[in-house]
Amino acid sequence: xxxxxxKMSALYDGxxxxxxxxxxxxxxxxxxxxxxxxxxxxxxxxxxxRHSDQQNSKISYLQNYYRKxxxxxxxxxTAAATVLLTLIVLHQFDDDRFTVxxxxxxxxxxxxxxxxxxxxxxxxxxxxxDHMIQIMQSNQSNKSQxxxxxxxxxxxxxxxxxPNQYSNGKNNLxxxxxxxxxxxxxxxxxxxxxxxxxxIPLKDGRLLTAYGDxxxxxxxxxxxxxxxxx
Amino acid sequence: xxxxxxxxxxxxxxxxxxxxxxxxxxxxxxxxLMSVLTGYTKSKDHAEELCxxxxxxxxxxxxxxxxxxxxxxWIYRIGINLAKNxxxxxxxxxxxxxERLDQDRHDFPExxxxxxxxxxxESESKIMQFIQSLDExxxxxxxxxxxxxxxxxxxxKILNCPxxxxxxxxxxxxxxxxxxxxQENIFNG
Numbered sequence: 001x002x003x004x005x006x007k008m009s010a011l012y013d014g015x016x017x018x019x020x021x022x023x024x025x026x027x028x029x030x031x032x033x034x035x036x037x038x039x040x041x042x043x044x045x046x047x048x049x050r051h052s053d054q055q056n057s058k059i060s061y062l063q064n065y066y067r068k069x070x071x072x073x074x075x076x077x078t079a080a081a082t083v084l085l086t087l088i089v090l091h092q093f094d095d096d097r098f099t100v101x102x103x104x105x106x107x108x109x110x111x112x113x114x115x116x117x118x119x120x121x122x123x124x125x126x127x128x129x130d131h132m133i134q135i136m137q138s139n140q141s142n143k144s145q146x147x148x149x150x151x152x153x154x155x156x157x158x159x160x161x162x163p164n165q166y167s168n169g170k171n172n173l174x175x176x177x178x179x180x181x182x183x184x185x186x187x188x189x190x191x192x193x194x195x196x197x198x199x200i201p202l203k204d205g206r207l208l209t210a211y212g213d214x215x216x217x218x219x220x221x222x223x224x225x226x227x228x229x230x
Numbered sequence: 231x232x233x234x235x236x237x238x239x240x241x242x243x244x245x246x247x248x249x250x251x252x253x254x255x256x257x258x259x260x261x262x263l264m265s266v267l268t269g270y271t272k273s274k275d276h277a278e279e280l281c282x283x284x285x286x287x288x289x290x291x292x293x294x295x296x297x298x299x300x301x302x303x304w305i306y307r308i309g310i311n312l313a314k315n316x317x318x319x320x321x322x323x324x325x326x327x328x329e330r331l332d333q334d335r336h337d338f339p340e341x342x343x344x345x346x347x348x349x350x351x352e353s354e355s356k357i358m359q360f361i362q363s364l365d366e367x368x369x370x371x372x373x374x375x376x377x378x379x380x381x382x383x384x385x386x387k388i389l390n391c392p393x394x395x396x397x398x399x400x401x402x403x404x405x406x407x408x409x410x411x412x413q414e415n416i417f418n419g
Contacts, residue, residue, distance in 0.1 A: 006397070
């Protein structure tokens, strides 16, 4: 049964061979539960896409709003802002492992529901947004920063192509160091698909940003280590 | 965006007269079409009627589908045009469209129409929360497929895993969501 359901799932995605498709369609003809499941795959898909569309409309609203208040930003910055807004709106803050400040997330939710709150959000988070955009652009840069070796997770080594990029052969991590903390008091992190961005305020008043496909399970140790040695 | 490989195979089967392939197409696209038509007509009953007529048109015209757009875009256009015509005909008291369609229905396959039950907003929210709670690997593969429309081979490259793993993760997500829907007694039609 599960094998047939798995084939139905692949059929739904159009990922079966011609022969497999013919076989499973024949099975469907005589098995009502398979037909029901196939229909429900469509229901789930429609639901996910509709919710995604709703989120995207929020993103484009915020993006337009952001552009209106920043008419001089470049296309690249606009693209980065879109990515950032997507990160924030589609993927809420994770708060199960760190002492995450939920304020930004709350403000975003509020921003979507009232004009006054929209202004508050964009004023409050303007610095963070600008910072994130700058980081996304600076990841393309090879300019070396003064990163402490203590910050680098065990098993990661510097990339020969970019002094700010570290890899353990499987995961990649970029670092960006800022001399101001943008009002961030606790570690914050965002995620999008398989990438995470960690904003880590250091005790000396600087802000370390780590960006890459490093899940919280690895980042947790890294952040603990940074705080112990910083 | 043109027609996907999977839909192309389904269309070829339908063109070859495979009625079960047509039923699969109906099952696959009814939820999306019902969502659009219910939004347009503000009436579930009316949307259901238009949905059936749309698929009748799809059956009639499948040989004219050239694959220049996605299959659902094509179905969507038929559905919306029917809805607009129907809306106009209500004002002009002209029921010609429905009558003309009925006359041609003799070769239309007797497919088993799904229960087009609508999910309550509260249940939608529960399902979305459940999806958020899926383990990260499963959720990412499923989201890349459902939201971004990525093919399995693309997802495999992104996640650096075999295609078979992608297939089983996406299936796992669907299976868990179905189980959740059953447990919560959501949409057991």
